[in-house]
Structures are given as C-alpha cells and as structure tokens.
Amino acid sequence: MISVEEARSRILAGLRPVSAEMVPIAEAWGRVSARPVESRLTQPPRDVSAMDGYAVRAADPGPYTLVGAAPAGHPWPGTLGAGEALRIFTGSVIPNGADSVVIQEDVSVDGASVSTGEPIRPGQHIRRQGQDFAAGQVLVPAGRRLTPRDVGLIAAANHPWVCVHRRPRIAILATGDEIVLPGEPLPEGGIVSSNSHALSALVRACGGIPVLLPVAGDEIEVIALAADQAAGCDMLVTTGGASVGDHDLVAQALGGRGLAMDFWKIAMRPGKPLMHGHLGTLPLLGLPGNPVSAMVCAVLFLRAAIDQLQGLAGGPPPTLRATLGADLAANDHRADHLRARLARTESGWTATAFARQDSGQMRLLAEADALILRAPHAPALKAGAEIEVIALSEVGA
Amino acid sequence: MISVEEARSRILAGLRPVSAEMVPIAEAWGRVSARPVESRLTQPPRDVSAMDGYAVRAADPGPYTLVGAAPAGHPWPGTLGAGEALRIFTGSVIPNGADSVVIQEDVSVDGASVSTGEPIRPGQHIRRQGQDFAAGQVLVPAGRRLTPRDVGLIAAANHPWVCVHRRPRIAILATGDEIVLPGEPLPEGGIVSSNSHALSALVRACGGIPVLLPVAGDEIEVIALAADQAAGCDMLVTTGGASVGDHDLVAQALGGRGLAMDFWKIAMRPGKPLMHGHLGTLPLLGLPGNPVSAMVCAVLFLRAAIDQLQGLAGGPPPTLRATLGADLAANDHRADHLRARLARTESGWTATAFARQDSGQMRLLAEADALILRAPHAPALKAGAEIEVIALSEVGA
Numbered sequence: 001m002i003s004v005e006e007a008r009s010r011i012l013a014g015l016r017p018v019s020a021e022m023v024p025i026a027e028a029w030g031r032v033s034a035r036p037v038e039s040r041l042t043q044p045p046r047d048v049s050a051m052d053g054y055a056v057r058a059a060d061p062g063p064y065t066l067v068g069a070a071p072a073g074h075p076w077p078g079t080l081g082a083g084e085a086l087r088i089f090t091g092s093v094i095p096n097g098a099d100s101v102v103i104q105e106d107v108s109v110d111g112a113s114v115s116t117g118e119p120i121r122p123g124q125h126i127r128r129q130g131q132d133f134a135a136g137q138v139l140v141p142a143g144r145r146l147t148p149r150d151v152g153l154i155a156a157a158n159h160p161w162v163c164v165h166r167r168p169r170i171a172i173l174a175t176g177d178e179i180v181l182p183g184e185p186l187p188e189g190g191i192v193s194s195n196s197h198a199l200s201a202l203v204r205a206c207g208g209i210p211v212l213l214p215v216a217g218d219e220i221e222v223i224a225l226a227a228d229q230a231a232g233c234d235m236l237v238t239t240g241g242a243s244v245g246d247h248d249l250v251a252q253a254l255g256g257r258g259l260a261m262d263f264w265k266i267a268m269r270p271g272k273p274l275m276h277g278h279l280g281t282l283p284l285l286g287l288p289g290n291p292v293s294a295m296v297c298a299v300l301f302l303r304a305a306i307d308q309l310q311g312l313a314g315g316p317p318p319t320l321r322a323t324l325g326a327d328l329a330a331n332d333h334r335a336d337h338l339r340a341r342l343a344r345t346e347s348g349w350t351a352t353a354f355a356r357q358d359s360g361q362m363r364l365l366a367e368a369d370a371l372i373l374r375a376p377h378a379p380a381l382k383a384g385a386e387i388e389v390i391a392l393s394e395v396g397a
Numbered sequence: 398m399i400s401v402e403e404a405r406s407r408i409l410a411g412l413r414p415v416s417a418e419m420v421p422i423a424e425a426w427g428r429v430s431a432r433p434v435e436s437r438l439t440q441p442p443r444d445v446s447a448m449d450g451y452a453v454r455a456a457d458p459g460p461y462t463l464v465g466a467a468p469a470g471h472p473w474p475g476t477l478g479a480g481e482a483l484r485i486f487t488g489s490v491i492p493n494g495a496d497s498v499v500i501q502e503d504v505s506v507d508g509a510s511v512s513t514g515e516p517i518r519p520g521q522h523i524r525r526q527g528q529d530f531a532a533g534q535v536l537v538p539a540g541r542r543l544t545p546r547d548v549g550l551i552a553a554a555n556h557p558w559v560c561v562h563r564r565p566r567i568a569i570l571a572t573g574d575e576i577v578l579p580g581e582p583l584p585e586g587g588i589v590s591s592n593s594h595a596l597s598a599l600v601r602a603c604g605g606i607p608v609l610l611p612v613a614g615d616e617i618e619v620i621a622l623a624a625d626q627a628a629g630c631d632m633l634v635t636t637g638g639a640s641v642g643d644h645d646l647v648a649q650a651l652g653g654r655g656l657a658m659d660f661w662k663i664a665m666r667p668g669k670p671l672m673h674g675h676l677g678t679l680p681l682l683g684l685p686g687n688p689v690s691a692m693v694c695a696v697l698f699l700r701a702a703i704d705q706l707q708g709l710a711g712g713p714p715p716t717l718r719a720t721l722g723a724d725l726a727a728n729d730h731r732a733d734h735l736r737a738r739l740a741r742t743e744s745g746w747t748a749t750a751f752a753r754q755d756s757g758q759m760r761l762l763a764e765a766d767a768l769i770l771r772a773p774h775a776p777a778l779k780a781g782a783e784i785e786v787i788a789l790s791e792v793g794a
Contacts, residue, residue, distance in 0.1 A: 026594065029598035041583070046586075072575040073584075073615075074586060075585055091686070132759055132760050147794065151598040152592065153762075154579075154594075155590060156589055159580070177468060177470035177471060178470025178471075178488060179470075182557040183557030183558075186438070186555065189442075189469070189470050189471060189472040189489075192553055192554075193552060197422050197548050197552040198552070200423060200426075201543075201544075204426050204427075210423075289487070289488075295549070321744065347718065361528070362530075362550050365546050366536070397545055
C-alpha cells in the first residue's frame with residue numbers, strides 16, 4: 001500500500017494539459033487560460049478625469065471662464081488657456097493645457113463663470129495615461145482559472161476572444177450487476193446508481209465534462225466493451241469492481257485491453273482499493289464502489305487530475321485550520337478522512353466528526369461540511385486541539 | 398446616505414424566489430432545490446453485507462459447508478441452516494437464517510468447507526435495512542444549493558428528475574457614449590466595455606443567467622428603449638450613469654418609464670452612487686460605472702439578490718478572520734472595502750491592503766484576493782490586528 005501523497009504524485013505524473021480552444025469572453029468564466037493575455041491598448045488611453053468637475057490649470061486660482069464641456073467619449077478638441085475651465089466628467093480626456101481637475105462639489109458656478117475657494121494641487125483628480133495598464137502588458141498569465149474580474153480585465157484590454165484549455169472529458173463507468181439508473185425498473189437486490197451522478201457533478205464543478213458511459217454488468221467482456229467507449233476522452237474513471245473480492249473484474253477486463261497497472265491500494269480510509277494505470281495513453285482511475293469512498297477519493301485524486309489536465313497545477317486539496325469539537329481516538333496505519341460538521345466561531349472554525357463513520361452512508365456524507373484529516377498513526381486528540389480539515393464546499397464536492 | 402446593511406435589506410425586501418422547473422439530475426449540480434426531496438426507496442433495501450466474506454449464524458462456530466454464492470444483485474433464494482455458510486459480497490443481501498458476516502481475510506476455505514478461528518459477534522459486518530435512509534424520508538430540504546453529494550443522494554433515492562428554481566435572468570445594461578464592446582472599432586476617447594462582462598461572469602458564478610443588453614449611449618430615449626428590453630427578466634442591472642454629475646441620465650430615462658426610486662446613495666467606498674428601485678415589478682439595481690465600484694457593489698448586493706431570487710436566503714457575503722499585514726489609517730464615515738492580498742500562514746490568514754486603492758484600476762482589482770472590511774469611523778489599526786475580510790474566490794468574484 002502506498003501513501004495518499006505518493007498516489008497523487010503518481011497519478012499527476014502521467015497527466016499533460018489538454019489542447020486549447022478560443023472561446024468568447026462571455027463563456028470564459030471558470031476556464032483556464034492557455035496563453036498569457038496581453039493588452040491591446042493602454043488604459044486609460046489618455047490622461048482622464050477621475051471625478052466629475054472642471055479641468056483647469058493648477059497655477060491659476062480662478063475665477064475661470066467656462067469654455068465648454070467634454071462628456072466622456074467626446075474629447076474637447078481645443079487647448080485650455082489661462083483663466084479658463086472646461087466642464088469634465090469621470091473618464092473624460094483632460095484637454096491640452098489643463099493639468100488638474102476641481103471636483104464639482106468644490107466650485108460655484110455663475111453663468112459662464114466658475115470659481116473655487118479650495119487650493120489646487122497640480123495633477124489632482126487625474127488618472128494618468130497607462131496608470132492601469134499599457135498596450136503589450138501581460139494582464140493574465142497562462143494557467144490561471146479566470147475569475148469574473150479577469151474576464152472584465154480581458155474585455156477592457158479589447159479581447160472579444162480568449163484562448164483557454166478545452167474542458168477535459170472524463171468518462172465515468174459504473175460497473176456491477178446490481179446497478180440500475182435512477183427511474184429504471186429496480187429488481188430485487190438492485191441498487192440505484194449514485195456514484196456516477198455524484199462524480200459527474202464533481203467533474204463539472206472542477207471544470208471538466210462528464211461522459212456517463214452505459215452501466216456495465218459483472219462480465220469481463222461487457223466491462224471491456226464499455227471501457228472502449230472512453231476512446232477520445234482524457235481520463236477513464238470506473239467505480240466498483242476494485243476490491244480484493246472475487247468480483248474485481250475491472251482489472252481483469254481492462255487487463256485484456258492492455259491495462260498497464262500502476263497501483264491499486266492506498267493506505268487510506270475510506271477508499272483503500274483505488275486503482276491507477278493507463279490503457280494505452282488513456283489514464284485510468286478506478287474508484288471504490290462504496291459511495292463515501294468514491295467521493296473522498298475523488299476529492300483527493302480526481303480533482304487534482306482534472307486541475308492538471310486543464311492546465312492548473314494539480315495538488316492536494318486546500319485545507320483550513322479548525323478546532324476539534326469532540327475527542328478523537330488514535331489513528332491506525334491508514335490516513336483517515338472523517339466526515340464532520342464545521343461551525344463558525346468567534347475566532348475561526350470548529351470541526352466535529354460524526355459519531356458514525358460508516359462509509360456506506362450517503363446521507364451523512366451529504367450532510368457533512370468537511371473531512372477531518374488524520375495522518376497515519378496520529379495520536380488521540382482532545383476537543384479543543386488544532387486540526388486540518390478539507391472544507392467540502394471549497395473543493396467542488 | 399444609508400448604510401450597507403440597510404441597503405442590502407431594502408434590496409432583498411422586494412425579491413421573491415423565481416418559479417420552479419424540473420431538471421434531470423445530470424444538470425442539477427449548483428441549482429437550488431425548490432421542493433424537499435423525499436426518498437422513493439429504503440437504503441439499504443434489505444440487510445446487506447458491508448464486506449466481502451461469508452454469511453453465517455453467529456451462534457455456530459463452524460466449520461461450515463459452503464452452500465452457494467450471492468453476488469451483489471443476485472440474492473440467494475434459500476434459508477441458511479446450521480453449519481452452513483454462503484459466499485457473499487459487499488452489498489449482497491443477507492440470506493434468511495444468517496445473522497453475521499465473516500470477512501474473507503478471516504476464513505480458510507478447503508473445497509466446500511469454510512472455517513474461521515475468529516469469534517463472531519452477532520450482526521457483525523451487516524448494514525441494516527434502512528440504515529442510510531428510509532422510503533418517504535426527506536433527504537434534501539427545499540432551498541438548498543445542490544452539491545455533487547446531494548446529486549448522488551437524490552440519484553440513490555431513485556429520482557431521475559429534481560425540482561429546482563429556474564436560474565434568475567439578470568439583464569445587464571451598460572450606458573455611456575464612450576462605451577464600445579470588445580473588438581468593435583474604438584473611437585478617440587472611447588472605452589472598451591468591461592463592467593458588463595465582469596458582471597455577466599459574476600451572474601453565472603452566482604447561478605443566474607446574464608442577458609447582455611445592447612450598450613445605450615447617453616440619450617434619455619435610447620436608455621429607456623434599451624431598458625425596455627429587460628422585460629421578462631428578473632432584475633435589471635445598469636452600470637454607469639448613476640453619479641451626481643450632469644450625466645446621471647439613467648434615473649431620468651427610467652423615471653419616464655415609471656421608476657419608483659428607493660435609494661441612490663450608500664455610505665460606502667468604493668461605490669457610493671448605487672441606485673435601487675422598481676420599474677413596475679422589475680427590480681432595478683443601478684451600479685456605479687467605475688469598474689472597481691461596480692464589482693464591489695455586485696459582491697455586496699447583486700450576489701445576495703441572485704441568491705434570494707433563486708430561493709436561498711440572501712445575506713451578507715461570508716467573511717474570514719485575518720491578521721492585518723500592514724497598518725491601516727482611521728476610516729471616515731463611509732464603510733470601506735480595501736483591495737488586499739491574502740496569504741496563508743501557519744495559524745490562518747494575513748491580509749495586506751494594496752498601497753493604491755484607486756477605484757479605477759482594474760488590474761489591481763483582478764490581482765486582489767480579498768476585500769478588507771472597514772466599518773464607518775473604524776480606528777487606525779496596526780499590522781497584526783485582527784480584521785474581517787471577504788475572500789473574493791468565496792463569493793464568485
């Protein structure tokens with residue numbers, strides 16, 4: 001059995017970013033930039049006013065003669081002379097000859113005469129040309145997941161399109177004679193498929209496209225044929241069929257298709273029987289059939305894989321520091337991931353593990369806010385101790 | 398001028414959840430449930446094995462005669478007698494007559510004879526019927542944003558469809574003679590539209606559907622006609638045209654369409670000129686034209702509005718506690734929202750405000766990780782003090 005960290009490293013070692021595509025900025029949110037985005041213009045394009053007011057010469061105390069107005073988008077073509085003021089608005093180009101803006105709250109206007117009682121600092125209320133960014137400047141690096149603010153910045157830099165990695169296609173194959181899809185006739189002993197739907201949603205949350213393969217029954221040739229449908233995908237994820245029992249047919253079925261197995265056991269709980277390998281160039285992740293194990297393994301490994309496939313640096317899920325809400329027993333040799341509630345406190349977070357940690361219980365999994373991380377051989381801890389947790393809402397789960 | 402909190406309350410007071418629709422579970426992730434989801438079945442449907450092993454009677458120490466096998470999905474139809482064992486797998490139905498499972502690691506098998514040296518606890522390694530959930534039990538309440546785990550649970554409860562609030566349609570209207578769309582010809586003094594694209598992405602991140610209206614120039618009738626296009630949307634968001642200058646044409650234009658103005662100034666920075674009202678039944682949010690102000694107001698108000706429209710409880714954005722990385726000056730009478738970097742430390746987070754807080758700078762906004770919250774009249778603070786911040790990644794920004 002290998003450690004969680006080694007398993008993640010070995011999974012990520014085989015993954016290269018998928019190819020790029022051009023998308024309109026209206027569809028760029030959440031995508032990962034594949035190239036640096038350089039500005040096509042200088043912002044502001046000229047010295048512009050930061051406020052609504054009057055452009056003047058700072059050396060000139062006024063009163064001023066109002067010579068015109070320059071609404072934003074309508075630059076004033078003249079040159080401002082001594083004793084003159086130009087009505088100006090936020091974003092308006094500062095006219096030649098002017099060097100300062102007096103805000104409208106600080107002036108009195110009488111017909112065409114404008115005066116102020118305030119001292120004027122040269123350059124006041126002016127945004128300098130290029131103060132925000134300059135033409136040719138890299139505004140967004142490659143390999144960044146684009147936020148709404150990035151999308152606004154890319155738009156401001158005059159790009160209607162942006163080059164991003166395409167969404168990785170993740171094939172999901174549920175196996176087991178007992179598995180039926182929701183709403184289909186349910187025979188005695190049948191179980192409704194849940195893992196593949198939870199995993200599909202997680203794939204979407206991580207930025208991928210789930211490809212839900214037909215459920216394969218427990219026959220070697222049926223599983224092999226189902227897996228063939230993953231051709232053209234960037235990763236194949238299986239659920240079930242990976243235990244050490246008589247029914248770990250997935251490895252046998254894919255073995256017949258040339259599976260190069262990397263590892264199939266991790267020193268963790270829930271989720272020991274996690275399988276990793278390659279079918280030709282197609283990476284394979286074989287998740288346990290148990291719903292809790294499948295989701296915990298997806299948070300620890302599949303999420304990192306999708307990140308790396310779409311051009312981000314795959315790595316461990318982010319963690320929070322929390323205070324333990326109830327005592328924990330000492331851990332054994334497997335890294336544990338306890339389903340827990342998180343509660344906000346005055347000073348931070350409290351995490352309290354559920355009393356029941358049965359890995360078959362989907363309802364408790366859905367009600368959990370976090371996974372408490374317990375290293376192999378971690379000692380018993382009392383309530384109030386500091387621990388690391390994965391907040392499930394932060395990892396798309 | 399009213400406070401941030403009062404503004405949010407007044408905006409939310411006018412908003413009711415939009416209507417519901419049925420979506421397939423494959424599209425349910427991130428949507429908000431409009432009705433409680435009750436289970437259509439009991440899980441596990443019978444007492445089932447939690448492990449791969451052998452079903453036996455606990456009172457019976459063995460050795461046992463192997464009478465058959467019950468793969469998951471293939472229940473064994475007989476009744477287990479004294480001295481008998483049935484091969485069984487994780488999820489297999491426990492046969493009549495058996496009350497315990499011996500895991501396969503603890504037995505030795507010799508032909509049809511199975512024996513174990515371990516004591517057997519009655520009921521061991523059995524998941525009881527209904528241990529996870531029962532038919533008729535509410536598994537997901539109404540008004541919950543569905544996680545991947547919820548989607549898995551709904552699938553397990555045998556629902557192929559789920560009833561969710563439809564995505565609120567948010568019309569976005571940029572105004573200003575100087576505004577052109579990215580990639581369009583850019584005249585002297587023109588500015589490329591950025592707010593509406595950043596806001597569109599934020600609307601998507603919050604679960605809404607952005608409707609990007611044609612840009613309206615600075616003419617009352619043009620703005621009024623553009624706003625008419627928002628018919629059928631759930632909210633109209635304008636940007637620009639809301640200052641106290643001569644060019645606050647939006648209020649005039651919409652006044653001619655029957656705008657009932659609620660308020661138009663908030664004691665905050667950036668973003669004082671925020672307008673709220675109703676055009677008939679259509680809620681209106683008039684954001685400042687300045688990109689930084691528009692985004693900060695969207696985080697504080699638009700996000701809460703979209704939450705409430707889709708059936709969640711609208712409220713203030715979640716905050717984190719952080720340690721201040723550099724001194725802050727005392728604040729004036731307006732609530733401030735300082736763009737800052739967040740850095741992870743051993744014990745939590747450090748937030749350091751950018752030296753430049755010019756609300757025209759989109760590049761710094763895009764580089765920010767957080768907004769440091771400064772209450773009206775907050776005193777000067779030294780580095781190391783505790784403060785509240787909004788992590789922008791947590792609020793879809």
